[in-house]
Amino acid sequence: MILNTTYVVVQIIIGFGSGLIVGSGFVAFLTVLGIIPRLVQLSKSFKSLDLYQASVIIGALLGTYLTFTDYTFDLPYYLLAFWGILHGVFIGMLAAALTEVLNVFPLLMRRLGIDKELLWLLMAIVIGKIVGSLFHWIIFVDII
Numbered sequence: 830m831i832l833n834t835t836y837v838v839v840q841i842i843i844g845f846g847s848g849l850i851v852g853s854g855f856v857a858f859l860t861v862l863g864i865i866p867r868l869v870q871l872s873k874s875f876k877s878l879d880l881y882q883a884s885v886i887i888g889a890l891l892g893t894y895l896t897f898t899d900y901t902f903d904l905p906y907y908l909l910a911f912w913g914i915l916h917g918v919f920i921g922m923l924a925a926a927l928t929e930v931l932n933v934f935p936l937l938m939r940r941l942g943i944d945k946e947l948l949w950l951l952m953a954i955v956i957g958k959i960v961g962s963l964f965h966w967i968i969f970v971d972i973i
Contacts, residue, residue, distance in 0.1 A: 855889070864922055 859865065865881050868874075894900075904912070938944045 862923070
């Protein structure tokens with residue numbers, strides 16, 4: 830009984846810690862890329878800043894809810910098309926913002942004085958992404 834309780838507590842701690850890490854990474858990613866301030870600047874909608882913030886928060890919460898539940902939407906095709914367009918716009922904005930920020934790594938490495946290790950940093954990021962994806966697909970995805 831104690832072993833089972835300890836196991837559950839350890840799972841809760843790991844899950845909570847992982848959630849904090851992913852959430853912090855998402856916020857840092859949006860902050861570093863500067864998507865929201867850039868949208869506000871380009872659209873000249875400074876008065877709607879609260880709506881931008883609320884939409885990011887609601888979107889993250891709704892996405893989390895839909896990820897962890899079996900709830901599905903039965904929507905007409907035109908609403909699914911609109912939903913897909915919104916996803917495409919978001920992915921496109923992320924890609925465009927990432928290309929603008931891609932110079933961050935060399936600049937950061939130069940300022941820290943470790944510009945000779947830039948290759949190691951990029952390889953660590955690439956290998957970490959590959960290992961994480963393989964872990965996810967091998968462990969968590971039931972293909973058959």
